[in-house]
Ligand code: KG4
């Protein structure tokens with residue numbers, strides 16, 4: 054859960070992230086009920102901390118932005134109830150922001166923004182999707198995963214290797230010491246399109262881990278874990294880089310923004326930099342702390358929506374799933390209204 058104060062859609066005055074990793078770690082994954090309870094407990098303090106760090110009083114704030122989805126509905130509803138109450142109490146406008154639009158905005162925060170149009174690549178725990186961003190509000194889906202996200206594959210493989218939760222960062226760290234060519238894993242490219250599939254790679258890694266466990270009944274040697282992590286990561290990164298290359302070629306857009314939790318991955322950053330050098334395209338990542346979920350990216354979109362007059366009624370609903378809709382700036386709501394489910 055997170056709260057932030059942002060000025061003019063680009064300057065981050067404060068960005069506070071209250072991590073729930075310790076809450077979910079014993080279960081090896083997110084437990085939705087525990088997530089919403091933790092939101093209830095810490096939301097007020099997180100918002101207060103963001104205002105304090107920014108040195109801004111609530112009265113000075115222009116508007117209140119809140120994530121409306123997609124995500125875990127229980128957690129979204131807690132944030133929504135809080136934001137609506139705040140908007141009602143202060144009389145300030147409420148802006149309902151799509152989570153993915155937030156990620157796409159993150160590469161323009163505290164950084165030298167890329168010109169538009171650009172290809173936006175969202176690689177997070179919940180999404181693996183390529184978008185053509187023609188303007189800030191006109192965003193077209195180019196292709197997404199048919200099954201697991203890349204982040205899910207990283208987290209599952211890490212869990213299978215006993216690396217803790219959330220596992221993506223652990224794989225990243227262990228892979229630095231490993232041999233990327235020690236194991237051969239599939240690179241599912243699904244023909245010429247821009248769709249993804251990571252479930253086969255995840256299963257192939259799980260089978261290789263099971264085979265290693267059968268050989269080493271006293272536990273896997275550290276070097277073998279490093280090699281498995283490095284080989285798995287290289288396969289996933291190969292797919293991500295190849296699809297990004299195709300998206301740039303197909304759209305003819307020479308700019309790529311890579312956002313979401315996996316944009317923090319060292320090897321992905323290295324390989325995307327090589328792609329930039331090879332193609333002459335510009336490739337940009339958000340600062341590390343703005344790759345994983347944060348509220349600064351939500352506030353940045355909220356600020357722009359405020360300027361466009363896209364204010365949400367207090368009866369607006371949160372939704373667990375909804376696609377990012379194709380829209381023209383200034384023409385009504387940027388999101389198709391969805392229902393809580
Ligand atoms: O964007 P995010 O914070 O949440 C979602 O919107 O899903 O992404 C979280 C994902 C998790 O799967 C986490 O393991 C992964 O990002 N992640 C990483 C790294 N840091 C976070 N994966 C690979 N390498 C990293 N350095």
Ligand code: ZN
Pocket residue numbers: 152156177178313314345346
């Ligand atoms: Zn996210």
